[in-house]
Amino acid sequence: MTTGRGATRRDRWLIAVVPVLLASVALTQMVVASTTELTPWRGAGFGMFSTMDGHDLRGVRIEVVTEDGDTLPFNARRLRGAPRLGGPFVQARAWPTPTRLERLGEAVIDEPLVVDEDDVVIPAEQLVDVDPQLTEPLAPPVEVHLQVHRLRLDRDSETVVPEVIAERTVRGDPTGSG
Amino acid sequence: MTEEPTETAAAPHEGPVEPPTANRGGRLRRLFTPYLSRTGMVLTLTLVTYLISSPRGTFPVARIAAVGALLLVPWLVSDRRWRVGVLGVLFVLAAAGPLSSPLLDLDNHHYLKLYWLLALLLTGMTSDPVAALRRTARWLIGLVFVFATVWKLLVPDFVDGSLLTYLLTTDGNMDRVLVAVGWHEADRTIENRHEIVGLRHDPTVPLEPTELDMPSRSVAVAPALAIATVLLEGAVAVAYLLPLRGRWERLQEISLFTFLVVTYGLLPVFGFGGLLAAMGLAASGLRDRPAILVHLAMWATVGGLTIVADLL
Structure with missing residues (x-):
């Protein structure tokens, strides 16, 4: 009792x-x-709307190197909604540690990709506003360059200034076994 | 086994209790009266807010459980075992989805919803659930605003007005409101958004400083707005964490209502604002009826602002 x-x-x-x-x-x-580079907006610390360094205000740029040695830009705008890439993308953007960037790079390499008429790489399942007839399948990239940057506002010059906060190059499996 | 009074014993906190010999229509009235009690309204506002704005990754079964809990509010208010059992199941189901999806994809109010469901569950196990929930709610609201305020003071680009200048000149939600009140010219910031999207994600756009078209009024007012925001959020934190008495205690409702109207008038986030109104009701030192009316008005205001922002 x-x-x-x-x-x-x-x-x-x-x-x-x-x-x-x-x-x-x-x-x-x-x-x-x-x-670290964890954005104050994420992680349950209630730092939302405190800084321009928010997850949604950060940029992620991705370039893929094809087996022919060409470097092609990758359209990262719609990655958030991509089934297999969305998770690694939001995590790498919010907290771009080497491990998270590595995971995103590997997910891009493993993803079926196509190249559109402007030589921009797109996930094959994310062909929104793109005519599938005008795309070509792309073999798994041999390398993926990832870069996460944040924006800073210079109020005097009324410009936004990008600042790179993390970069990583991820190499594909040279044997092509996946 | 511990014998504890059921929450029925706390009826004086819960407003008038219907006599058992109610006339025709009395049964219906008895069914709905618990929703109009303080705890009933806290549960109702919480569950409706949760259903409208569930955390990312929420399993459909958690939403079904929330609908079930909403229908069972009369039993959750009057019987402790129902409350602990139903809210326990709901909390487990509600937490399972978001916590198994990427945690870095969750907004702060998603975490707060889970904290609040856990608080509703745990305080239901105390000897005086209404008083316990009031104390927990005051702590939670106060702490949320302490951390929100400290973050804004820690990071230089809030206090110097950079973030608000940026949002005022690029954010679509803010722009719609500012155009509607005649602050901005229509479509002035669309080009800014286009530039920013390209700069962020398009590798063909050079990664270099980019000029934005900034309405001079927004640039001028942003630092003052930033300081006002810090003062307002700090006031909410102080009002809920300090043991205020008498008229000073009304600072809670005044500061919270002001925060909700000012903030969500520009950037409506119903999931956060609606939840804060429900938590504010649980925390309020007002008598039941005025407390319910004030916080229901807060909740409806946040909902109304969200709908207006969507329509603009």
């Missing part, structure tokens, strides 16, 4: 546990986002 005093202590614990959990996670996020 719980005593009244015990019940009070139990009540206090039940009242405190969620606020303590929220504060612990947010403090950890604050430390991690201040010391």
Whole structure:
């Protein structure tokens, strides 16, 4: 049987546990986002709308090197909704560690790709506003260059200035075995 | 086994209780009256907000459970075992989807929804659920605004007005509102958005400084808006975390309502605003009826602002 005093202590614990959990996670996020490239907008630290360095304001540029040695731009605009690329993309953009960039690069290499009439590479399943007749299948790239950048606003010159915060080159399997 | 009073014992907190000998229509009234109690309204607003704006990755079964919980509100209000059981199942189902999808894809209000569902569950196990939920809600609202305020003070590009200048000159939601109130000329910022999208994702666009067309009024007002935002969010944090008494306690409702109208008038995020209104009701020191009316008005205001923003 719980005593009244015990019940009070139990009540206090039940009242405190969620606020303590929220504060612990947010403090950890604050430390991690201040010391790494984790965007303050993500990670449950309540840093949304505090900085231009938000996940949605960051850019991800991808170039693929074909087996012929050509370097082609990759259309990264619709990656968020791509079934296999969406997860690695949002994670690499929000916190571009070498491991996350590596995962995104590998996902791009493993993805069926096509080249459109402007020589831009697109995931084969993301042909929105693109005529499939005007695309050609692309063999798995031998290399993928990834670059994540953030934007800074220079209010005096009224310009946005891109700043690269992470880069990585991921090489495909040279044997072509996937 | 611990014997604890059921929440029925806390009826004085919960507004008038219908007499058992209700006349014709009394059964219907008895069914709906619990929704109009404080706890019933907190649960209703929370669950409707959750259904309208579920966290990313939410499993359909969690939404079905939320609909079930909404239908069971009369039992959740009056019987502790129902509340703990139903909210326990709902929390597990609600957390399973988002926590198994990429965590870095979740917005802060998605986490707050899960925290709040857990708080509703855990405080339902205390000897006085209404008082316990009030304390937890005050802590949660206060902490959210403490962290939001500290982040804005930590990062230089908020206080110097850079972020708000950028949003005022590129964000489609803000632009629609500012055009509607005559602040911006129509379509002034479309070209800015086009430039930014290319700069961010198109490898054929050179990665170099890009000039934006910035309405001078927006550039001028952004730093003042930034300072006002910090003061407003700081005021919400102070109002909910300090043990204010008497009239000073009304700073909670005033600061929260002001924040919701100012912020979500420009950038409506119903999932956050609606949830804050539900949490504010649980935290409020007002008597039941005025507390419900004030926070229902907050919730409806956020919903209305979201609908207006969509229509513009």
